[in-house]
Amino acid sequence: MSGLFITFEGGDGSGKSTQSRLLADWLAQSREVVFTREPGGTELGAEIRSLLLHTGGHITDRAEALLYAADRSHHIATVVRPALERGAVVLQDRYFDSSVAYQGEGRELEPNDIRDLSLWGTEGLIPDVTVLIDLPPAVGRERLAARDETPDRLEAAGDDFHERVRRAYLRLAEAEPDRFLVLDGTEPIDSLQQRIRDRVSAVLEQA
Structure with missing residues (x-):
C-alpha cells in the first residue's frame, strides 16, 4: 500500500487546521494517519x-525564508518520507506553497527562488493533493480576533501583505489544477469536509 501526502493551505483563520483534523479522524478508521505541521513538526x-512566529526581534525577509526551508528539509527527511514509505497518509498543515505565498509574494521576494529552495531541501517532494481554503483576509482577521489570542508575526503583517498572499495562492492553484482543490472558506464546515473527503477518496482509489 503506497503512502499519500496531503497538504492544507490558506490564509490565517481560513479553517485549514479544523478541516485537516476532521479528515485525519475520518481516515484513521482505515489507514495509518500522520498529522503534522510546518513549522514545528519536529523538536x-x-x-x-x-x-519565526514569536520572537520579539526583527528577522530579515531572506533569513525568514531560509529558516522555513531549513525546518521543511529536516521535517520531510525525518517525519514525512519515513511515513510515506511505510504506506501512511500524511496530512500536513502548510508546506512549500505557504513559503511561495508568504515569503515569495507576501515579503516580495522571488517566488520561484523560494519554490526552488524548498524543492532542493526536500529532494523534490510534491504533495499528491493540496487543499487550498480560500478566504478574504478581512474575514480571517475577524476569526482570529474572536480567539482573543496575541497574533504572531505573520498574522500581524497587515492587510496588503495578506492580500498578496491570497492572490499568490490562487495563482498557484490555477497553475496546478490537478494537485489543488480550491474551497470557499466561508462555506459550512461540514460541506467543506465532504468535498475534501470526496477528492481524497478518488485519489485513494487510483493509488
Missing part, C-alpha cells in the same frame, strides 16, 4: 517555529 522545528 528542531518547534524551536524554529518559536523563532
